[in-house]
Amino acid sequence: MLSVKRNGLVFGVMVVGIALLLWAGWHNLRERRLAMQRAQENHVVLVPEKAGVALATDPQSPEAEASQMRGKVAPPFTLVTLDGKKVSLSDYKGHPVLVNFWATWCGPCKVEMPWFEEFNKQYAAQGLVILGLADDVDAGKDAIAKVATKTGVTYPILLTDGKVQKAYGGTEGMDYLPMSFYVDRNGVVVEETAGLGSKDQIEAHIKKAIASGAQPTSGGQ
Amino acid sequence: MLLRLAVAGVLLSLPGGQSLSAQIGSLDAPTPKPKSFVLYAAEQQTVTAGKRSVLELHFRVVDGFHVNSHTPKSELLIPTQMNLQPTAGVKAEALEYPAGTSYSFSFDPAEKLDVYSGAFTVKLAVVAEAGTHTVDGTLRYQACDHAACYPPKSLPVQVIFMAK
Numbered sequence: 001m002l003s004v005k006r007n008g009l010v011f012g013v014m015v016v017g018i019a020l021l022l023w024a025g026w027h028n029l030r031e032r033r034l035a036m037q038r039a040q041e042n043h044v045v046l047v048p049e050k051a052g053v054a055l056a057t058d059p060q061s062p063e064a065e066a067s068q069m070r071g072k073v074a075p076p077f078t079l080v081t082l083d084g085k086k087v088s089l090s091d092y093k094g095h096p097v098l099v100n101f102w103a104t105w106c107g108p109c110k111v112e113m114p115w116f117e118e119f120n121k122q123y124a125a126q127g128l129v130i131l132g133l134a135d136d137v138d139a140g141k142d143a144i145a146k147v148a149t150k151t152g153v154t155y156p157i158l159l160t161d162g163k164v165q166k167a168y169g170g171t172e173g174m175d176y177l178p179m180s181f182y183v184d185r186n187g188v189v190v191e192e193t194a195g196l197g198s199k200d201q202i203e204a205h206i207k208k209a210i211a212s213g214a215q216p217t218s219g220g221q
Numbered sequence: 222m223l224l225r226l227a228v229a230g231v232l233l234s235l236p237g238g239q240s241l242s243a244q245i246g247s248l249d250a251p252t253p254k255p256k257s258f259v260l261y262a263a264e265q266q267t268v269t270a271g272k273r274s275v276l277e278l279h280f281r282v283v284d285g286f287h288v289n290s291h292t293p294k295s296e297l298l299i300p301t302q303m304n305l306q307p308t309a310g311v312k313a314e315a316l317e318y319p320a321g322t323s324y325s326f327s328f329d330p331a332e333k334l335d336v337y338s339g340a341f342t343v344k345l346a347v348v349a350e351a352g353t354h355t356v357d358g359t360l361r362y363q364a365c366d367h368a369a370c371y372p373p374k375s376l377p378v379q380v381i382f383m384a385k
Contacts, residue, residue: 105363108369176372
């Protein structure tokens with residue numbers, strides 16, 4: 001009699017255990033289905049970026065601005081030097097050209113200008129031309145000349161006309177300085193930097209511009 | 222105290238967090254750029270009518286940036302400067318700017334600058350007739366971050382106070 005009761009108890013425990021296992025399995029399956037459903041709702045397709053397209057969504061971000069001109073033909077310009085001589089980008093057709101925008105109030109600009117001067121001499125034999133475009137013409141020629149002298153710059157310093165800033169920096173002009181554009185022998189911008197670069201990086205970009213013979217792509221002038 | 226936050230510059234949302242300093246080719250990428258580098262918090266103040274009183278204009282430079290102080294160490298640098306419009310019933314006297322703090326770029330430690338960063342207060346002494354007054358003005362400044370500098374900007378400012 002006692003044995004029958006015990007068997008009944010064991011049977012009952014087994015039934016409850018199996019029921020618990022089944023419920024746990026069903027609950028687990030339900031949770032997984034709900035999780036899958038939530039994952040589907042939040043599904044995002046990641047599309048690889050195309051070359052030459054800014055990765056940042058904000059078109060005014062430094063990242064976006066630093067890649068807007070890359071791969072495009074450098075916009076032409078004709079500007080005057082501090083002593084009134086006209087200089088055009090097209091004067092240097094066939095040369096690699098570094099177009100550097102700077103201002104008298106820009107500390108980082110004045111740090112890299114002596115480096116540019118050094119590279120100007122170092123890579124002159126490879127045809128390198130450096131043009132310094134003063135973004136703050138309202139500071140006056142004297143102030144601009146003073147900075148050029150203080151930084152030891154002998155390459156041409158050109159006075160911007162308001163149009164060239166828009167051609168290179170967009171409708172708002174240059175949002176920040178320094179901005180540099182490394183143009184190859186074909187007139188294509190092969191590298192663009194926003195803010196101060198290290199001396200090594202600048203030299204690498206210069207070498208790239210010297211070595212590059214890439215064909216222009218559409219989008220520039 | 223009634224605090225009227227008149228934030229004249231609205232921060233632009235920061236870009237999506239991509240680390241592209243290599244693409245930029247800079248020492249470090251310039252800090253993502255807000256629309257205004259200096260914010261103004263206008264606090265309604267009360268002064269004694271007919272007596273010389275000092276109003277406080279509270280500004281804050283956005284984190285990651287600095288602006289030249291009112292007395293930068295080079296004539297080529299653009300000082301932070303308040304310009305106020307004449308206002309009926311208010312005689313604006315002297316503007317008092319805080320002292321700047323010493324700053325140098327990491328890439329040029331020898332060059333010492335005098336800058337404002339974080340919060341700074343400009344004091345304006347006035348003698349005003351009884352009533353509520355609004356003095357319009359602008360704060361002209363030029364900001365930089367650790368690797369780049371930004372063109373000079375003008376921040377509209379309204380100094381609102383009551384004289385009684």
